[in-house]
Amino acid sequence: MQALALAILLFPAAGGIFLGVFNWRGSRLLTAMVGPGVIWAAFVCVLILLGNNVDQDFTYWTWIRAGSFEVPFDILIDHLSLFMCLVITGVGGLIVTYAVGYMEHETDGSYARFFCYMDVFVLAMLILVLAGNTVFLIVGWAGVGLSSYLLIGFYYWRRSAVIAARKAFVMNVIGDIGMILGAFVLFVSYHQVVYLKLFPALPHTPDATTELAAFLLLVGGIAKSAQLPLHTWLPDAMEGPTPVSALIHAATMVTAGVYLVARFHPLYDATIYAHAAVAIIGAVTALFAASIALVQTDIKRVLAYSTMSQIGYMFLAVGIGAYSAGLFHLLSHAFFKALLFMAAGNVIHALHDDQDMRHYGGLWHDMRRSSVTFLAGSLSLAGIIPFVGFFSKENVLGEAFSRGDGLGYAVWFIGFVTAVLTGFYTGRMWWFAFWRPASEERPVAGHLHEAPLVMLVPVAVLAVLTTVGGFLQIKAIGGWALVDDFLKPVLGEERIRTNGLEYLATVLTLVLAALAFAAAYNFWIRGTWSPAGWRARYGWGARVLERKYYFDELYDWAFVRPLDRLAGFTDREDRSLIDTGAVDVGAYTERGAGALSLTQTGFLRSYVLVFVAGVVIAAVLVLWRASS
Amino acid sequence: MLLAASSIQVGSEQLDVSWFLLLGAALFVLGAIGVLIRRNPLVMLICIELMLNAVNLTLVAFSRQLNNREGQLFALMTMTVAAAEAVVGLAILVDIFRVRDLEDVDDLSELKG
Numbered sequence: 001m002q003a004l005a006l007a008i009l010l011f012p013a014a015g016g017i018f019l020g021v022f023n024w025r026g027s028r029l030l031t032a033m034v035g036p037g038v039i040w041a042a043f044v045c046v047l048i049l050l051g052n053n054v055d056q057d058f059t060y061w062t063w064i065r066a067g068s069f070e071v072p073f074d075i076l077i078d079h080l081s082l083f084m085c086l087v088i089t090g091v092g093g094l095i096v097t098y099a100v101g102y103m104e105h106e107t108d109g110s111y112a113r114f115f116c117y118m119d120v121f122v123l124a125m126l127i128l129v130l131a132g133n134t135v136f137l138i139v140g141w142a143g144v145g146l147s148s149y150l151l152i153g154f155y156y157w158r159r160s161a162v163i164a165a166r167k168a169f170v171m172n173v174i175g176d177i178g179m180i181l182g183a184f185v186l187f188v189s190y191h192q193v194v195y196l197k198l199f200p201a202l203p204h205t206p207d208a209t210t211e212l213a214a215f216l217l218l219v220g221g222i223a224k225s226a227q228l229p230l231h232t233w234l235p236d237a238m239e240g241p242t243p244v245s246a247l248i249h250a251a252t253m254v255t256a257g258v259y260l261v262a263r264f265h266p267l268y269d270a271t272i273y274a275h276a277a278v279a280i281i282g283a284v285t286a287l288f289a290a291s292i293a294l295v296q297t298d299i300k301r302v303l304a305y306s307t308m309s310q311i312g313y314m315f316l317a318v319g320i321g322a323y324s325a326g327l328f329h330l331l332s333h334a335f336f337k338a339l340l341f342m343a344a345g346n347v348i349h350a351l352h353d354d355q356d357m358r359h360y361g362g363l364w365h366d367m368r369r370s371s372v373t374f375l376a377g378s379l380s381l382a383g384i385i386p387f388v389g390f391f392s393k394e395n396v397l398g399e400a401f402s403r404g405d406g407l408g409y410a411v412w413f414i415g416f417v418t419a420v421l422t423g424f425y426t427g428r429m430w431w432f433a434f435w436r437p438a439s440e441e442r443p444v445a446g447h448l449h450e451a452p453l454v455m456l457v458p459v460a461v462l463a464v465l466t467t468v469g470g471f472l473q474i475k476a477i478g479g480w481a482l483v484d485d486f487l488k489p490v491l492g493e494e495r496i497r498t499n500g501l502e503y504l505a506t507v508l509t510l511v512l513a514a515l516a517f518a519a520a521y522n523f524w525i526r527g528t529w530s531p532a533g534w535r536a537r538y539g540w541g542a543r544v545l546e547r548k549y550y551f552d553e554l555y556d557w558a559f560v561r562p563l564d565r566l567a568g569f570t571d572r573e574d575r576s577l578i579d580t581g582a583v584d585v586g587a588y589t590e591r592g593a594g595a596l597s598l599t600q601t602g603f604l605r606s607y608v609l610v611f612v613a614g615v616v617i618a619a620v621l622v623l624w625r626a627s628s
Numbered sequence: 629m630l631l632a633a634s635s636i637q638v639g640s641e642q643l644d645v646s647w648f649l650l651l652g653a654a655l656f657v658l659g660a661i662g663v664l665i666r667r668n669p670l671v672m673l674i675c676i677e678l679m680l681n682a683v684n685l686t687l688v689a690f691s692r693q694l695n696n697r698e699g700q701l702f703a704l705m706t707m708t709v710a711a712a713e714a715v716v717g718l719a720i721l722v723d724i725f726r727v728r729d730l731e732d733v734d735d736l737s738e739l740k741g
Contacts, residue, residue, distance in 0.1 A: 602737025604672075608663050 001049065002058045005075045008045045008085060008130065011038040012123035020116035025108045035115030036096040039122055043089035050082050055489065057132050057196050064135070071193055076132035080490040083327060084129040084259055091251035091334045092122050094458035098342050099243035101455035102349060114154060118247065121147035125252045129259060133193040134183035141179055141220065144256060145172035148248050152240040164236035171233040175223020182216030185209065186267075199266040206272045214267050214274030218281075221257030225311045227285045232551055234308055238300040238355075242345035245300060249307045250337035255330045258314040262323045265491060275319060276407055282315025283414040288549070290421040294428070295545040298355045299344050302429050306381060307337055309418060313396050316411050321495040322399035325392070328473055328483040332392035335469050336380035339462035343374035346451040346459065347433075354443045357429065362438025366448040369456060371434050373463040380466045382426040383419055383513045390510065391470035393419065397509060398475070398502035416509055423513035427520025435521075636692045648689035655682035667732045669724075673717045680710045 015038030023030055057076045064071040096118050103114050124143030131137040149172075153165030183193070189209045192198035203210060221227075226234035234254070238245055248254065261268055261278055268275045289308035296302045310333045317326030347363055347370060348355055364371045380389035397419070400412035450456070472482045475498070484494070547553065601607075635642045655678055662675030684703040691699025724730050 602734075604733045604736070605664055605667070612660055612664065 001052060001054050001056070002060075004045050004049060005054070005058050005077050005130070006060065008042045008049075008089075009075070009123060009126055011041040011045070012119045012126065014038060016116050016119040016123060019112050019119065023112050025112065028108060028111055031112045031115050032100045035118060036093060036100060038119055039089055039093040039096050042085075042122070042126065043093050046082060046085045046089055049077055050086070055079065057194070059132075068191070069187075071133060071135045073136070074132035074194065075130045076195060077130070078490050079487055080259075080262060080327075081129050083331070083487060084255075085126060087255075087331055087334045088122060088125050088129065088252050091338050091462070092125075092247055094461055095243050095247045095251065095338055095342065096122075098246070098345070098455050098458040099241070101452045102243050102345055103241065110154075114241070117147055117150045117154070118243075121151060121247065121252075125256070128256055132195055134186060134195075134198070135193050138176070138180055138183060141224070141256070142176055144224070144253050145169060145176060148172070148237070148253055151244040151248065152237045154240055154244065158239065161239040164233070164239040168233035168237050171223055171230050174230060175220040178216045178219025178223070182213050182220065185213040185216060189213070195263070202266050202270055204270055206270060210267055210270050211272075211274050214264070214271045215277065217260060217264060217267070218257075218274060218278060221260045221278075221315075222281060223257075224260075225254045225257030225315070226308050227257065227281050227312065227315060228288060229551070231285065231289070231308055232548075232555060235301050235304045235548070238298070238304050242300070242341060242348060245303070246338045246341035246345070249304060250341055251334040254307060254311050255314065255334070258311065258318055258326055258330050261315070261318040262327060262491065265318075265323055268318075269321070269495075275321070277319070279316050279319025279407060279411050282312045282317075282319055283411040283418075284312070285309070286312025286316065286418040287414050287421070288312075290418045290425065292545055292548050293425040294421065295542055297357050299348070299357050299360070299429065299433055300341075300355050302357075302425065303337070303340055303344060306340075306422065306425070307333075309422060310337065310381070312418070313393060313415060316415060317396040317399065320400055320403050320408060320411065322396065323491045324481075324484040324487045324494075325395040325399045327487060329392040329396050331472075331483065332380070332388040332466075332469055335462055336377045336387070336389050336466045339373060339459060339466055340377035340381065342455070342459045342462070343370045343377060346370040346455055347374075349451060349455070350444065350448045352443045357433040359439050359441045359443060360433040361436045361442065363434040363448070366438075367450055369450055370459070373459045374434060375430060376463045376466050378426045378430045379517075382423040382517045383510065384423075384517065385510060386467070386470055388466050388469035388472075391473055394506045394509065395473065395475060398498060398506060399496050401502040401505045402496050402498040412505070416505070416512075419509045420512045420516050423516030424520050427517035428523070430517075431521050634693075636689070645689055645693045649686060652682045652686040652689065655679075655685065667734060669717075669721055669730065669733050672733065673714065673721070676717075677710060677714065680706055 015034050018034055019031060023034070054077050056078075057074055059072045059074040061073050062070060063073040096115070099114065099118065103111055106114065121144065124140050124147050126140070128137060128140030128144055131140055146169075149165050149169040152168050153161050155161045186198060187193055190198055190201040192201055219230075223230040234249065237248065240248070268278065286309045289305045289312060293302050293305035293309065296305060310329070314326045314329050314333070317323070317329060347360070347367060350367060351360070376387065380387035383390045383393045397412055397415050400408050400415060402408070403412075451459075473480070473484065475481055544550070635644050636648070637643075659675045659677075659679035659682060662678065663672050666672055666675065684706050687699045687703045687706070691697065691703075721730075724736070730736070
């Protein structure tokens with residue numbers, strides 16, 4: 001079992017090294033086999049561990065030893081890490097398999113490079129969730145940031161892709177700093193890095209140290225999970241290829257913050273302010289992102305903002321202590337968001353990389369299979385019964401409603417409004433891009449090629465999971481809660497007692513979200529309510545939403561431009577002060593040497609004259625001093 | 629400084645030390661002027677020899693006056709150095725004469741910066 005746990009990491013590592021070093025520009029077929037193959041191999045390892053019910057902290061060797069500071073190389077296999085590994089390798093495997101078809105137009109070198117990056121990304125993500133101590137966690141955390149940078153900037157010849165990659169990296173590094181400081185505070189205060197020794201050492205009552213550590217870790221979490229105010233990288237990250245968007249923005253990277261809070265739940269349970277901050281940030285981000293998604297025209301950007309919004313729900317859940325509800329939503333989101341991205345990818349692929357929904361239309365007619373799967377994902381995102389999104393979202397909102405205090409009702413209400421908005425923008429995306437007649441601006445006017453089988457099968461698998469996944473956890477009277485039960489050994493007993501009243505809220509949310517989804521039909525297809533009229537009346541509102549609440553402009557004004565100016569200033573000063581100074585020293589030396597070289601006449605007699613004159617002067621001086 | 633004797637016996641006569649010193653100074657100045665104003669390298673070498681021997685004379689004169697052998701030893705040393713210097717100087721001159729006809733040391737200024 002010990003070797004098997006390590007094998008989860010070794011398979012993607014071997015795949016990345018093989019593709020990056022040995023199969024560079026090698027056989028395409030081999031790349032297409034190895035790239036997804038190693039992830040499926042890791043998936044099988046996870047399944048075997050799960051089948052044997054392994055729950056252990058495997059220590060392999062001492063990694064770092066410096067005085068009393070000792071870090072083991074250990075892999076923590078428990079139900080939480082296995083749960084995350086199932087999502088990462090399962091959904092990740094489907095996505096990487098899908099990429100075999102999506103990336104077929106790339107050159108040989110780019111093809112291998114893509115799968116190399118994908119495998120490295122999965123490796124980093126697995127390190128993140130399998131790490132048994134905070135130091136190893138930071139390795140995975142930073143590795144995820146690096147590989148997402150490489151994947152977002154995959155089309156490195158496109159300026160916008162490079163800028164987006166850099167932005168994502170800088171934002172993530174801000175989070176990494178918070179993360180590292182948090183781990184440092186925990187080590188300094190409790191002298192432990194290994195989770196299983198650290199958590200029992202934590203106090204149960206709130207104090208300043210735990211609050212500080214929890215806040216610092218939260219900074220890392222919100223940067224990685226694109227929560228306010230470190231969210232600006234996520235929409236721009238849509239510059240990457242669509243499978244990257246699916247992998248990074250659905251299954252794995254952005255959920256790292258949720259995993260972090262769940263993993264450190266003994267710490268967050270012991271705090272008041274930091275824990276509440278998680279819930280508030282999540283709720284506000286959910287509403288904020290959903291409102292922006294209302295006006296976006298790029299289909300991938302709508303999906304990106306919906307991702308932010310759904311991650312907000314997860315933060316909300318773990319912030320109020322409903323950890324397993326948050327993780328259930330993580331699982332369900334991984335299903336339906338990967339599905340949405342890949343079904344949208346099929347369309348983008350067929351329409352020659354056009355992502356503007358205004359150029360779409362007629363897809364229900366021309367690409368029936370992709371459209372049906374996209375509809376399943378959309379309904380799940382909108383929270384319509386019986387799709388998985390309904391069950392997980394209502395689970396989160398129900399827990400918030402049942403908490404019974406001010407925070408619980410506040411975040412429930414924000415979540416409720418967000419659910420209605422989600423219904424509306426999802427409906428807009430569905431009706432506007434897929435249902436309506438083909439736009440005259442559509443890049444491919446006639447018949448569209450439905451995606452090849454290698455792209456359709458992963459989408460279909462996810463569509464099935466999205467449709468039936470909700471039955472994992474039906475909490476209504478006489479129901480069951482498989483996810484809660486599975487995670488109970490790690491997360492402990494339920495912290496919130498539900499009393500049945502939350503089902504009223506559930507019905508209300510469902511009805512209003514469904515109405516919003518249907519209302520989008522009236523808005524965008526039948527034109528009962530004219531979008532143009534609304535724009536005329538609420539033009540300023542639309543502008544604010546289209547500019548994403550001016551966050552990019554604010555950061556530009558507050559950080560980028562001052563730094564630019566500082567850099568320009570130091571550059572000018574460097575040229576005028578330091579550079580000129582250095583040049584001047586050289587010039588004076590040269591001129592002085594020129595003057596001195598005049599004394600080197602080359603005439604022997606003049607040298608002798610100087611010599612004799614010197615001797616005479618010296619003699620005179622000596623005699624004069626001797627006589628006086 | 630207390631001199632052991634102010635005169636030196638030469639044959640049967642006593643001669644004052646200052647004469648020897650004056651002769652040495654005169655020879656040295658002649659040599660120095662020769663080096664400064666003559667351009668023929670050979671003559672310049674001879675003048676240098678003259679200066680060296682003027683110093684030798686001074687050394688020997690003082691040696692006799694102070695009744696101390698060290699001055700004479702030093703004169704012998706100077707002669708050795710002078711011989712070596714003459715060898716080197718003449719060797720260079722012979723080498724230069726092989727390449728061209730040299731009458732003026734000022735022509736040897738190609739290495740000037």
